[in-house]
Amino acid sequence: MSHLQSFSTTRRLPWTTVVLLAGVMAVVWSPKANADTAQLQTLLQRNNCTACHLIDKRKYGPNLNEVAGRYAGQAGAVAMLATKIRAGGSGVWGEDMMPPQPNVSEADARTLAELILALKP
Ligand code: HEC
The missing domain is CATH 1.10.760.10 (Cytochrome c-like domain)
Structure with missing residues (x-):
């Protein structure tokens, strides 16, 4: 179970990164x-x-x-x-x-x- 959990955490990481980046870019790039x-x-x-x-x-x-x-x-x-x-x-x-x-x-x-x-x- 524990290795499953860590697997799902790494799978989720890119999403978090994408959402975070999108937020940052929206602030930086908003005209x-x-x-x-x-x-x-x-x-x-x-x-x-x-x-x-x-x-x-x-x-x-x-x-x-x-x-x-x-x-x-x-x-x-x-x-x-x-x-x-x-x-x-x-x-x-x-x-x-x-x-x-x-x-x-x-x-x-x-x-x-x-x-x-x-x-x-
Ligand atoms: C009673 C109506 C009226 C009000 C209030 C008014 N304007 Fe105007 N404004 C005009 C008209 C009519 C013209 C076009 C004048 C012309 O053809 O030279 C104009 C033109 C302008 C222009 C273009 C000037 C040019 O030479 O191309 C600017 C910029 C402008 N107004 C800004 C403002 C600002 C900022 C305010 C508020 C502080 C303001 N006006 C308030 C009617 C108004």
């Missing part, structure tokens, strides 16, 4: 975008951007995935968008006007710009 998207979502809600913007759908303002696509790889895009987030404006995505958002701190505006540009459309 960083997920964590960032959660942070972006929180900031968008806190600053009332969600009244007009969704990450993956057009609402009153442009879909933020599309914003990321438009400026992908452009130097200075973070600073430009951070400024626009606080100043508002129109004419880039149509005639609709984004009103100024003076209550958004400069730090939040910059983080928002970075996180929006980090979206993978």
Whole structure:
């Protein structure tokens, strides 16, 4: 009996290893975008951007995935968008006007710009 038990233990080991590895890989490989998207979502809600913007759908303002696509790889895009987030404006995505958002701190505006540009459309 005892040798049977040790046999079944060794047979079980690979499974445990696989499950463990899968867990580790899920944590290590889960796209960083997920964590960032959660942070972006929180900031968008806190600053009332969600009244007009969704990450993956057009609402009153442009879909933020599309914003990321438009400026992908452009130097200075973070600073430009951070400024626009606080100043508002129109004419880039149509005639609709984004009103100024003076209550958004400069730090939040910059983080928002970075996180929006980090979206993978
Ligand atoms: C009242 C509606 C409204 C609110 C609130 C709003 N936006 Fe906008 N947003 C717009 C519109 C409309 C545009 C398109 C402006 C344009 O075409 O230039 C826009 C454009 C943008 C763009 C793209 C700018 C560009 O030049 O391509 C970003 C980024 C953005 N908004 C982020 C934000 C963030 C972050 C917030 C919250 C702090 C926010 N918006 C709040 C309506 C809004």
